Amino acid sequence: MPYTLPSPPRSEEELMLRVRKLAGKTFAQLAADIDKEVPSDQRNAKGWLGQLVEAYLGATAGSRSVPDFESIGVELKTIPIDATGKPTESTFVCVTPMGEKAGVPWEDSPVYRKLKRVLWLPVQANVPMPERRIATGFLWTPNDEENRLLKADWDDLMGMVLTGRVDEISGHQGEVLQIRPKAANAAAETWGIGVDGGKVRTLPRGFYLRPAFTRAILHEHLMVRS
DNA sequence: ATCTGATCATAC
DNA sequence: GTATGATCAGAT
Numbered sequence: 001m002p003y004t005l006p007s008p009p010r011s012e013e014e015l016m017l018r019v020r021k022l023a024g025k026t027f028a029q030l031a032a033d034i035d036k037e038v039p040s041d042q043r044n045a046k047g048w049l050g051q052l053v054e055a056y057l058g059a060t061a062g063s064r065s066v067p068d069f070e071s072i073g074v075e076l077k078t079i080p081i082d083a084t085g086k087p088t089e090s091t092f093v094c095v096t097p098m099g100e101k102a103g104v105p106w107e108d109s110p111v112y113r114k115l116k117r118v119l120w121l122p123v124q125a126n127v128p129m130p131e132r133r134i135a136t137g138f139l140w141t142p143n144d145e146e147n148r149l150l151k152a153d154w155d156d157l158m159g160m161v162l163t164g165r166v167d168e169i170s171g172h173q174g175e176v177l178q179i180r181p182k183a184a185n186a187a188a189e190t191w192g193i194g195v196d197g198g199k200v201r202t203l204p205r206g207f208y209l210r211p212a213f214t215r216a217i218l219h220e221h222l223m224v225r226s
Numbered sequence: 227a228t229c230t231g232a233t234c235a236t237a238c
Numbered sequence: 239g240t241a242t243g244a245t246c247a248g249a250t
Contacts, residue, residue: 047233047243054243063237063242080245088227089245125245171230181231183239188240204240211228 001031006058008071012139014117015069017136018057022121028130030056038130045198049129050078053121067117074139075118078213080125081135087220088116088125090208092095096179098192098202102161106151109158111177111207115150117141122218146176149213153177157207164195166202176213 009015022030027049031038034056039045059076060067068076080088081117082134094110106112122135142150160169171180183204 043246044234047236050243051236051243061242063240065241068242079243087227092242092244095240146239178230181233184233186232188239 003032003056005055006207008058008060009069010071012072012074015057015072015074016137016139016167019121020133022053022056023136025134026179027052027132029133031130031201036104038153042129049123049132050076053078053134060078069119072184073117073130075114075116076121077118078121078123079218081122082125085122085218087218088213090178090180090211092182093207093209094165095155095182096161096205096207098161098166098190102158102193105143105152111150111154120214120217120221122222127161136222140217140221146213146217149176163196164193166192166205174210176210178208178210179210180209 003034006018008122009018025033027038030052034052039048043047043152052069054076056062057069057076061068061070067073077091079091082088095115097104097110119137121137123131124131124135153176157174157177157179159164165225169179171178173179181203186203188204189201190204191199194200
């Protein structure tokens with residue numbers, strides 16, 4: 001029986017019913033279910049996996065700046081994990097604000113809002129796309145400690161952005177949250193803040209969660225090895 | 227083996 | 239260019 005693409009979930013419970021149906025499936029199976037083709041070269045289809053899962057679960061946000069499941073305020077994050085359950089990649093959160101929004105307090109920050117309620121969906125990494133399996137997804141809200149760590153990094157990093165030192169930021173900074181390039185290529189430019197407080201052209205960047213942080217989240221919620 | 231900086235696709 | 243979805247690949 002073919003799977004019909006669902007309307008947006010009306011509750012977290014409804015969403016998690018769909019998530020449970022995904023557990024254990026391969027992307028070959030999932031793609032066949034909803035009549036899509038697995039791309040032959042994932043170097044040219046980096047976002048395909050996430051977009052397929054969005055369609056399957058009834059996400060509607062597209063490229064708009066709203067949660068994937070807008071009506072229930074849930075953000076979907078697929079996360080690649082190796083055979084031991086460790087994330088193999090960092091997790092993109094949002095673009096680093098460098099305009100008027102750069103100075104907002106943590107509770108009003110795009111990082112805080114994005115991570116307020118997340119559906120984590122681990123996906124097997126390091127195997128060909130058709131064979132990659134989806135694991136058990138779970139809902140997450142940062143606990144007090146996680147929130148404290150995130151806020152500390154936000155404050156530190158945005159302090160540099162606000163004082164015109166964005167070009168001095170490297171991916172080494174930040175305990176759980178880092179700032180790295182997020183652009184079509186290294187020649188891309190956006191407006192940032194200069195040392196004199198004026199506007200300067202600079203490379204667009206984004207906030208990413210370090211793998212060690214997401215690994216801890218997975219271990220809190222799932223039974224995984226090492 | 228891990229991490230940072232760079233990159234790919236698509237919609238608007 | 240900005241937003242969404244991420245992974246690639248060279249450096250360490």
